Amino acid sequence: MTGRVIVVGAGPTGVAVATLLASYGVEVLVLERWAEVYSQPRAVHLDDEVYRILGWVGVAREFARISRPTLGLRLVDGQHRTIAEFRRHERTGRHGYPEANLFDQPDLEVLLRANLANCPSVTFQSDVEVTAVRQLTADAVQVDLHDRTTGQVETLTASYVLGCDGANSLVRRAIGARFRDLGFDQRWLVVDLDIDQELGHWDGVHQLCDTGRAATYLRVGARRHRWEFRLADDEDQEDFRTPGALRSIIGPWLRAADDDRIDIVRVASYTFRAQVADRWRDRRIFLLGDAAHLTPPFIGQGLGAGMRDAANLSWKLAGVLDARLPEQVLDTYQQERRPHAIHMIRLAKAVGAIMTNGGRTGDVLRRLIAPRLSLVPGLAARVLSSETPRLTRTGLVRRSRWSGGVVGTLCANAPVGIEQRLDDHAAGRFALLTTQHLTAFQRAEAVALGVVVLETKPRDRLHHWLTQGRRTSALIRPDSIVMLAADTVDDVLLAASAVIRRRRLVAVP
Template sequence: MNQTCDVPVLIVGAGPVGATLANLLGVYGVGALLIDRSPAILEYPRAVGLDDEAMRTFQAAGVADAMLKDMIQNVPMRMYGAKKQCFAEILPATREFGWYRRNLFSQPLGEQALRAGLARFPHVAVELGVELTAVEQDAAGVTATLRDAAGAERTVRAAYLLAADGGRSTVREKLLKLPFGGQTHSHKWVVIECDQDPLDAPYTALHCEPARPYVCLKLPYGLRRWEFMLFDGEDEQQVLDPAKVAELLAPHVPDPARLNVIRARVYTHHSRIAGSFVVGRICLAGDAAHLTPPWIGQGLNAGLRDACNLAWKAAWIVQGRLKPEALQSYHAERHAHARAMIDLADKFGAVLSLRNRWLAALRDAFFTSIRGVPVVRDYVLQMKFKPMPRYRDGVVQDSGLAARDQRVGRMFIQPLVEPGGGAPVRLDDALGPGFALLMGAPGQPLPAELAGRLELLSCRLAVAALPRSGPAPGVLPDVPPGMLLLEDTENALHRWLAAAHADWVLLRPDRYVAAAGRRADMIAALERFVAAFVPQAGAARAAEARVPSALEAA
């Protein structure tokens, strides 16, 4: 007999994207049920790279430290040409978002850490070995039919369904029947992992050799991975035979017979994107929404951007803090950027996997030549080619700054700050998981009605002061009552505001700039923002306390 239960958010798929969504909803205080048809974490060789944006998302979810325990940070990437010479080494120096840009991990270990993090939240449940078989939605919610491993079915009523159920998404393919446009690449790749790493090469290497392009990289705990392109006529089953694996590895290790190969699997590269990321009350995230070739390491990172963008919107809507129509902004903000990352990966892969020797020689000559041109060299070696999201349509407001400086709709910096004269912490930890209104010193009191409306957004009010700008040692500058003083120890907030010609900035929970402007325009601009995005009915529903900062929670 079917049983019906209610949950604010149902998440389908407990991989890294789904588990991150669940952790974020846990932090935001929203009830969720996370299901996955697999009873255990898959041990296939999968994603290995996490960028600074991903780490900032884990920070917001309260799992960054747990992820770091099994991670190698700040890993360089080298590119080798047809003659085996290194023509580029990418090691970005910037940490503008608070983290290194290139970090390596083992996905199964990362998934363990993400799932362990969910134990913190009594309002988040996890059910493994449970699959979604049917879904219907109406104006008030979603009705999902779930089936467990024993075949028993039940229905779950949820306000929203977030589908992170992978590249063969049941939600996208079978239930919503959405188009998944793009291409499947002709060449497959075999991925091989061994333990007891036989090489002294603590970096990721892209070997652009026309004879057989391949990737070689070091992973945590003595693991080494190779990824080899397969050619037409090579059978994907035969290539996994131990003798063939040894043949592939023979040119690259002293004695392939001594390797302990623990994983080998053939993968197909896809460049695909769903027609829409939002259908009513159902949203797609991660591989369910888009598939990216691995050349620039952005497949999982793009999915984590989805989670960071989607989780707070679903949470704020469920809590009555954000107008329900704002959910559509998830598609508006994420679809175009996901498409741009796919296009970049396609171009990068086409250049690095050339099999024509003459074209490969021209490529190598180009990369060698740019070493003497600092602007071009830094564009490549500092990964400035990676397009950063800039949201023009969505939960953002053109307050007069965007047209001039284009900072509205972009991710905000994350320097170290000293909150209330305390020890240095990352900015996000000081501000907490909600919105934040950050003003340059000396700050400005807000009218009571506007302050109340911002309270509905769970908005922290903070003032950034220049370091050591108090009147005497140990004496802090004065700030308006109810506002948090942040000493800008790195002078980074001051420089950002000065460059933007701004006195204040409104930050979303995902730390994108929602609005910014001059002091004289602040009250009117903030009133326009809350009028556009905060429901009037929220005043009755949001008697809940503001989401506390990490410092307060501690």
């Protein structure tokens, strides 16, 4: 492994991509402006696809202790009467984790940073401010930084720089990228309270569908509760600083609560926007997370989008650094992630509009239509589904009219054997799934390419998945995206050999 990667920003996206790169032995330097984890809560939700990434990073078990699965979604009208409810009944989804999970972002960030101690190739440096990033030569990037503690100024070089430095990204400005506005700009009040008392509410997400005061409520932890209210044009967060002012909007949820058992954690206004950078890369400099995209909160995918960026780019960059993969695979990062991010942003906008727009007419229609939604076959499953769209066709997503609908999707982390799942065998590596028995020559070819082989059995879910798609074999990428589905093992190995150089890839535990 040659070269060093500098990650600018140690939020969840930055630490995740650093950890994933380290799993391949890449030398990584993480630079963070602040001395400590930002203590205020922000993101509170992630789905089972992102939970799976936490498993690859190595903190899934710890995350289970600081998070809580949510039961589903309840729509209520302006009088807090339930007009529709979509309830989850399964404990885990197709990836082996709960499909919707609530947590405090500071708790997650503490976990992720602590886990860096298990990554000897990662150096973490906090309380330093990156002041400039520039492409120095064809194969080197220069980073200027200022140590906020000592005052020292330093210049570093790296093979690649990853900008994970948030919505006001210096790295984005450095490469001349600009946000494209996708037409959403709303001011909302976010309220986090610590309540040492049971409120007796249904333990799922509550969406107040009222154009007079659209709101979302959810219980994040044992004591912490989150509300989000859309602000009127003449309102500001200062109008709701006192307990009495908060009671004026939160009162219906707090009827059973005593004021002396309520602590205000945060009251802040945010402008929710829908934006995506026009480009995510300049040669050896990349953008990830909020530096590349901003998502309205209605489907809880803001943090998840950055984690998906990390999962998509890390194995490609590690492969290029190790000469296992051609440099051209890095072109697929923006090709794959940008359309996916735009789709999720537009979905969030649509969900927000359906729940809150339309004035009083919209409120009436929701009261009339929502109670009947449960009668629509399959709708509840669709509303609660955490499955995101498949990726667009690229050099690493070989879709064709004969490949079926699975190519470009995230392969389920299905059980393999009695106590293991797909990720226990293949996480971080290419995998060949097949209903066929490999010949000695085919198996040797797979080993030479560093491809894990899993011969499925008739009762396996993955066997059923292959046969249902009328295919015998599939090539799964290191990020578990289905790259190719084919009729024969030879077709899969041929496709793999066109991308992977014949050196075995072994992820460092």
